[in-house]
Amino acid sequence: MVLQKRLHAAIVCKLLVALLLAGCGSNGPKESGSASPAAVPTASEQGDETEGSKEQLPPVELTYYYVGTPQKDLPLVEAEMNKILKKKINATIKLKLIDWGSYDQKMNVMIAAGDEMDLMFTAPWSNNYYQNVEKNALLPLDDLLDKYAPRLKATVPAYVWDATRIRGKIYGAINWQIIAMQYGFDMREDLADKYGLDMDKVNKYDELEPFLDKLAAGEPGVTPLSYVNNYDIFNGQAPYFGMDTIGDDASPGWLYLDDSETRVINQYASPEYEQFVRLMHKWHEKGFFRKDNASITDNTADTKAGRYGGSLAATVAPGVESTVFLRFGVHKKFKALSPALVTTGRAIATMTGISATSKNPERAMMFLELINTDKELYNLLCHGIEGKHYVFVDKEKGVIGMPEGITPETNGYAPGTDWMFGNQFNGYYISEADVGNWEKTQQLNESAVRSPLLGFNFNPEPVKAELAQASTVIKQYHNSLVSGSVDPDKFLPEFLEKLKSAGADKVVAEKQKQIDAWKSAK
Amino acid sequence: MHLTPSERTAELTPSQPRRAQVGKLFLLLAVAAIGAICVLPLVIVISASLSSERSLVEWGYSLLPREFSIAAYAYLWHQPDQLAASYGITTFVTVTGTLGGLLLSSLLAYPLARRDFRWRRPLSFYVFFTMLFNGGLVPTYIVVSQVLHLKDTVWALILPYLIVPWFVLLLRTFFAMLPVEIIESAQMDGFGEYRLFFRIVLPLSTPVLATVALFASLNYWNDWFLALLYIDDRRLLPLQYLLVTIIQNIEAINMSANTVTTAAPAESVRMATAVLAIGPIVFVYSFLQKYFVQGLTVGAIKG
Numbered sequence: 013m014v015l016q017k018r019l020h021a022a023i024v025c026k027l028l029v030a031l032l033l034a035g036c037g038s039n040g041p042k043e044s045g046s047a048s049p050a051a052v053p054t055a056s057e058q059g060d061e062t063e064g065s066k067e068q069l070p071p072v073e074l075t076y077y078y079v080g081t082p083q084k085d086l087p088l089v090e091a092e093m094n095k096i097l098k099k100k101i102n103a104t105i106k107l108k109l110i111d112w113g114s115y116d117q118k119m120n121v122m123i124a125a126g127d128e129m130d131l132m133f134t135a136p137w138s139n140n141y142y143q144n145v146e147k148n149a150l151l152p153l154d155d156l157l158d159k160y161a162p163r164l165k166a167t168v169p170a171y172v173w174d175a176t177r178i179r180g181k182i183y184g185a186i187n188w189q190i191i192a193m194q195y196g197f198d199m200r201e202d203l204a205d206k207y208g209l210d211m212d213k214v215n216k217y218d219e220l221e222p223f224l225d226k227l228a229a230g231e232p233g234v235t236p237l238s239y240v241n242n243y244d245i246f247n248g249q250a251p252y253f254g255m256d257t258i259g260d261d262a263s264p265g266w267l268y269l270d271d272s273e274t275r276v277i278n279q280y281a282s283p284e285y286e287q288f289v290r291l292m293h294k295w296h297e298k299g300f301f302r303k304d305n306a307s308i309t310d311n312t313a314d315t316k317a318g319r320y321g322g323s324l325a326a327t328v329a330p331g332v333e334s335t336v337f338l339r340f341g342v343h344k345k346f347k348a349l350s351p352a353l354v355t356t357g358r359a360i361a362t363m364t365g366i367s368a369t370s371k372n373p374e375r376a377m378m379f380l381e382l383i384n385t386d387k388e389l390y391n392l393l394c395h396g397i398e399g400k401h402y403v404f405v406d407k408e409k410g411v412i413g414m415p416e417g418i419t420p421e422t423n424g425y426a427p428g429t430d431w432m433f434g435n436q437f438n439g440y441y442i443s444e445a446d447v448g449n450w451e452k453t454q455q456l457n458e459s460a461v462r463s464p465l466l467g468f469n470f471n472p473e474p475v476k477a478e479l480a481q482a483s484t485v486i487k488q489y490h491n492s493l494v495s496g497s498v499d500p501d502k503f504l505p506e507f508l509e510k511l512k513s514a515g516a517d518k519v520v521a522e523k524q525k526q527i528d529a530w531k532s533a534k
Numbered sequence: 535m536h537l538t539p540s541e542r543t544a545e546l547t548p549s550q551p552r553r554a555q556v557g558k559l560f561l562l563l564a565v566a567a568i569g570a571i572c573v574l575p576l577v578i579v580i581s582a583s584l585s586s587e588r589s590l591v592e593w594g595y596s597l598l599p600r601e602f603s604i605a606a607y608a609y610l611w612h613q614p615d616q617l618a619a620s621y622g623i624t625t626f627v628t629v630t631g632t633l634g635g636l637l638l639s640s641l642l643a644y645p646l647a648r649r650d651f652r653w654r655r656p657l658s659f660y661v662f663f664t665m666l667f668n669g670g671l672v673p674t675y676i677v678v679s680q681v682l683h684l685k686d687t688v689w690a691l692i693l694p695y696l697i698v699p700w701f702v703l704l705l706r707t708f709f710a711m712l713p714v715e716i717i718e719s720a721q722m723d724g725f726g727e728y729r730l731f732f733r734i735v736l737p738l739s740t741p742v743l744a745t746v747a748l749f750a751s752l753n754y755w756n757d758w759f760l761a762l763l764y765i766d767d768r769r770l771l772p773l774q775y776l777l778v779t780i781i782q783n784i785e786a787i788n789m790s791a792n793t794v795t796t797a798a799p800a801e802s803v804r805m806a807t808a809v810l811a812i813g814p815i816v817f818v819y820s821f822l823q824k825y826f827v828q829g830l831t832v833g834a835i836k837g
Contacts, residue, residue, distance in 0.1 A: 082783070111783055113781075121763060
């Protein structure tokens with residue numbers, strides 16, 4: 013399950029990166045200078061030291077822990093940032109960039125030991141947000157946001173702020189970016205063209221079948237659909253089935269998006285599940301999957317080598333084509349089949365928190381306001397120093413590229429994690445092809461369906477034992493069923509029977525209970 | 535008549551030769567097979583590290599590189615100063631830690647082995663107790679970082695492993711086996727405790743010292759966990775931790791590929807890091823190996 017989570021996180025991450033390519037569009041980088049001293053709280057409310065001008069703020073140093081790959085020129089970027097920060101909020105920042113593999117463990121120990129720090133990257137999938145709140149490692153931000161970061165507060169819609177709330181309080185500052193996820197399928201462009209697949213005409217997976225038939229017959233060296241057993245193609249795309257997950261995606265108990273009474277149902281007993289596993293079984297029989305697909309854990313190498321046609325339950329977002337090409341070296345077409353859905357997990361996928369051990373939470377919040385509104389500062393942290401780490405390809409549109417003679421390997425600063433630092437829509441595009449993706453993303457965010465559970469967090473504690481038992485049963489049966497490698501006529505009833513005796517109904521009831529309580533509290 | 539050694543043997547023991555040679559051949563084959571089982575993975579790792587990423591993806595591992603490429607090493611080499619610094623740190627930590635640890639552990643173990651030492655039992659218990667119970671990760675971290683203020687110093691990589699209770703007990707057992715008579719006669723000759731220890735006891739204990747030195751140096755050489763906890767300053771990163779992070783970061787980059795960073799040669803780099811990590815320590819192994827078995831069994835008899 014951990015692996016699943018990780019993969020999920022990785023996919024979210026991937027999409028976020030796709031999005032970071034989006035950058036700013038409409039406003040253009042020219043406004044970058046205008047990031048106003050609104051950052052410095054001239055303040056709606058009267059008060060302490062913030063009342064005076066910024067020169068009167070005592071100098072402080074803020075430490076900012078976040079995750080990424082090591083950057084050689086980090087000290088240079090830090091020094092450049094400090095020039096801006098010194099001027100605007102009389103602070104300096106100490107950037108503590110921790111490697112991907114160490115971040116969780118390191119933060120865990122540091123938080124437990126009560127080490128002093130000011131800002132930290134936190135999310136449900138990295139440096140666990142919920143656990144940090146439970147451990148009282150993060151400060152509630154509501155007052156600080158209102159007082160010191162009014163523009164940040166206003167940029168992000170209220171319903172997204174609500175998604176961060178735990179017992180009514182905001183503990184993480186949203187890094188504003190794509191929050192709507194869509195699912196569908198992808199197919200190698202050459203194969204789609206060769207066998208006449210009209211992506212626009214496909215609205216359901218079933219409709220792919222004639223094309224897949226032709227593909228399977230015409231390309232003996234290619235398996236039409238890839239499959240890995242650690243990415244759940246049913247539970248991974250709940251919106252395609254018109255549902256949303258509650259708690260762990262695979263745990264029993266989902267909810268129909270259009271159900272006004274928010275009734276929790278067992279997704280494995282739904283007609284959608286039965287139809288889907290029957291379709292997968294049929295396709296498996298037809299040879300659209302590899303025969304041993306249920307035991308495949310990694311398809312990266314085979315995808316790179318072009319041994320697969322496409323995949324199901326792919327996440328679709330503006331710019332995903334170029335991301336996938338960069339990762340696999342294969343040109344693919346994508347088609348979203350599900351509505352875009354905003355869920356709690358997506359909405360709070362990346363946040364910056366202020367540590368409870370911070371001596372200067374006000375200044376930390378001022379920093380957050382600046383990094384989210386000052387394009388110069390934000391892009392410094394995202395892309396480094398102009399002329400050294402990037403040059404403008406098209407300043408008008410805000411497109412940047414590598415300086416001459418610099419390759420990705422020799423670039424001293426290219427963290428590539430814009431989605432972790434602030435309002436991504438203030439960033440530059442790093443490819444001409446991405447121009448306009450920001451508007452598309454914005455539209456997607458706005459038009460997206462909001463899960464009726466947005467802001468709700470399931471507490472698994474009361475049904476821990478049942479969840480563990482159900483999870484064992486699900487691993488045993490569901491993976492085989494969803495891979496299509498076993499006959500649903502025989503195994504689906506058996507699965508549901510076992511799931512019932514494992515206590516699935518109790519889990520569903522507990523979810524219902526918590527949702528009802530949450531609804532009435534609202 | 536001129537005879538080769540084997541012919542000579544054959545002449546001396548006429549009834550034995552065939553059986554002996556068949557047995558010998560069989561033994562040689564068996565040893566060769568075991569040797570191959572040990573060496574082949576290493577050869578494959580080295581070969582994979584010298585293969586192009588594409589050939590690994592396409593055909594998998596092989597004994598000889600199908601497409602020779604040093605891309606993986608070039609990738610690791612793109613920060614040569616970091617790599618050199620890390621080798622330096624690791625070497626310093628390993629040498630200092632091993633010598634220091636050996637000295638302190640044997641100074642602690644020796645009195646525990648002496649029957650005339652009054653606090654032998656409580657002190658033994660104190661050492662033994664820490665093998666079973668310890669404060670746990672967070673308190674240890676607090677002591678190192680907030681009490682001793684060792685964060686981002688090279689000492690944070692050395693001090694925590696300086697005295698390992700198991701090594702102390704190993705040493706104590708060996709020291710206790712030294713004949714009491716030697717110690718008594720040295721004392722009668724007017725040796726003081728220090729002179730006795732450094733001139734008599736330690737020279738007699740080379741097997742166990744070599745064993746502990748080997749263990750301790752591997753301990754230091756292979757460790758990256760201390761660095762994970764205590765080191766933020768990249769100039770102080772030990773080799774193993776650097777390699778761990780390189781691999782983890784490649785995985786993270788490949789998971790979230792974007793236009794800035796091209797996909798890194800994950801498979802071959804993984805193998806190249808393994809080759810680098812084995813590094814000089816493999817020679818320490820063969821150098822100390824002859825003492826190793828003796829020392830270990832000696833320790834085990836009375837353990």
